[in-house]
Amino acid sequence: MSVSTRPLLLGAGTALAAVVALSGCTQKAASEDDALRVTATDSACEVSAKDFPAGHVTLNVENKGSKVTEVYLLFPDDRIVAERENIGPGTKASLVAEVKAGDYQIACKPGMKGDGIRQKVEATGKGKAPARSAEADAAVASFRSYVLAQAEQTLPRAQAFADAVKAGDVEKAKELYAPSRIGWERTEPVAESFGDIDPKVDVREDGLEEGQDPAKDWTGWHRLEKALWDEGKIGDREKELADQLMKDLEDWVQRVGTAEITPTSMANGAKELLDEVATGKVTGEEERYSHTDLVDFKANLEGAAKSYELLKPVAGKNDPELVKTLDERFAALTELLDEYRTDKGEEPDSYTYVSYDKVGKADRKELSDGVNALAEPLSKLSAAVAK
Structure with missing residues (x-):
């Protein structure tokens, strides 16, 4: 590994802040008939139904346009309930969210720019809100406290x-x-x-x-x-x-x-943080001048891990094999990233990492492969906690 020894400071700890309920996961709907279909093009955003029962909602998204697009579920005041970025031309994604009854908008953003092409939709009260276990409620409460602490510490x-x-x-x-960016990166969603x-x-x-x-x-x-x-x-x-x-x-x-936080938003937010690593940190695009990408990488990974650990009691009951795989993949990626630490001490609140411009092409690919290996099973976490 050809690396520099220039130190980059990073606070320790794990975190995630994810209110997005629609994120980078690809999951099968329980029933194709129950799913809300969103068809995005370069000039339109078609939704199969303008109302749907509140609760656990599946959106099947297809991009039939020529541009990469984003799909957002928005409150009337434009706060983001859920989002899915980087949907390539000709690709599909199925997304699971926990949605309360009320008025919303679905926005498609061809080229991932602007306010998007919008459709008004309504989550009706006909469907009961999903019943949560005590473990799920505890996960949400702990996560909310963590998000607040990260913001205040920033x-x-x-x-x-x-x-x-x-x-x-x-x-x-x-x-x-x-x-100064660590708390933000841990809680970016x-x-x-x-x-x-x-x-x-x-x-x-x-x-x-x-x-x-x-x-x-x-x-x-x-x-x-x-x-x-x-x-x-x-x-x-x-x-x-x-x-x-x-x-x-x-x-x-x-x-x-005031952020909306649900078990599915936590799970999808964890996947979104891995997507942030894949599209910005591993490529070196995020910190293109400072080359402090591995600091952001670590913070994103800590965030995803925090959300997962809080949700593990729920996911473990519904999908124990998934939990076993995620434990292994999180550990493997953490171990791989730690090879780039330049301090080997035990101080819990400061890590130092090599400058990313000194990380070679082969090493970057190894990091990318590790991210992808974790992202695939992590995309299934929201379905596991929604069962």
């Missing part, structure tokens, strides 16, 4: 980073950049459920919407990352952005307690 780390930026201290800001926060704090330049000006509209961590590593300087604009970052993160902390 603020002082982010403030230290912002203070270094405002002081014009490039090297100190570089040192504090990755640690919950943060993304508030659709207006993620684009402010965690968007990359190529993720800006059409017509947005990077000089004026690009804010958040990655804009500061570029200034620190690519430009090597801090100007008045960056100091303003540091204050804006803190304002947006404080907004996130205030709202995170």
